[in-house]
Amino acid sequence: MKIKCILIDDEPFALNLLEDDLLSFDQIEILQKFHAPVDVVDYLKNHSVDLIFLDIQMPEQLGTQFVRDLEDPPLIIFTTAYHQYAVEGFELNAVDYLLKPISKERLTAAIRKVADIMTLRNKQVVEKDHIVVHVEYKKTKIFLQEISYIEGLKDYVKIYLVDRPVPLLTRSNLRGMEKLLPTGNFLRIHNSFIVNKNRIKHCTVAKLALPEVELPIGKKYVKNMEQFQTKGPASKDNSIR
Known part of the structure; x- marks a missing residue:
């Protein structure tokens, strides 16, 4: 299970140092x-993010206020001095609060907490047959099984049923819909579309x-489509051409 994360810090040195430390964790995928x-x-509106490593004291906005302003925040780990x-x-329900300089032991413990939370969430989603x-x-x-595909329209979504x-x-x-849907059955193919894998006939x-x-x-x-080609429903028509 990959933990998709972004890093926010106004200090370039601190940002690069955290990135270097995180690269040693196989389960962490740094998106941006x-x-x-x-x-x-805007990035959060168009990308699925599991976790934010977030500094607090920044010139334009405090990290804590940033979290308060988010309608549906991902998991948060604060990194601050x-x-x-x-x-x-x-x-604000942060997973952890890491004081700089961040030790490898504290970083490891924080990531373990995130992994445990995501494992529990995924288990709950997989066991559901509805939303x-x-x-x-x-x-x-x-x-x-009734959902064919879902279209995003800024603050609304259209759910197309069979x-x-x-x-x-x-x-x-x-992004909110992705959290509700099991990844084994649904696939993000575009900034505006999620599809039911079982409904795919073919693709280019x-x-x-x-x-x-x-x-x-x-x-x-x-x-994502290449991954579907190898892990999706078995069918000779489900291939990228």
Whole structure:
């Protein structure tokens, strides 16, 4: 299980040092580094991030305030030279609070906590055969096998069901939907689309065909399709051509 993370720190030296330390952990995948929280908001809307390593005292915005402003924050590990924010950090449900300079032992313990949380979450998701979302102000139960694909529209998503021409509309984003859906059954193929693997008929490098529609494949998601080619449903039609 890979832990997809981003790093935020206004000090380049501290950022590079943390990156070097994290490279020794096989389960950590560093997606991106940032020098200010303001650059991260749009990134989180379009990318699935499990964990943020976050400095606190930064010129444009405190790391704690940044977390408060996020609607659906990933897991957070604060990395700071200041102990006085510790209580506030844990009030924000941070996984850990690491004081600089960060020792290898403390970093290891923090990552182990994240791995344990993600393992528990994945187990809970896999055991589910449905999701519950708000549709027209009512909680609606949707069985996973009924979902064909999901389209992201900024702060809303459209959920297209098998044999239902009109999609369900719910207030969320694709990153939030990814957290609800088991990765064994669903695949992100574009900034705007998640598909049910079992509905894929065939695909090229640029587009994917479901029984009812063709969808584009984003360049940065081609790798996901290669993974699907080897690990997805067994079918001679499920190949990248």
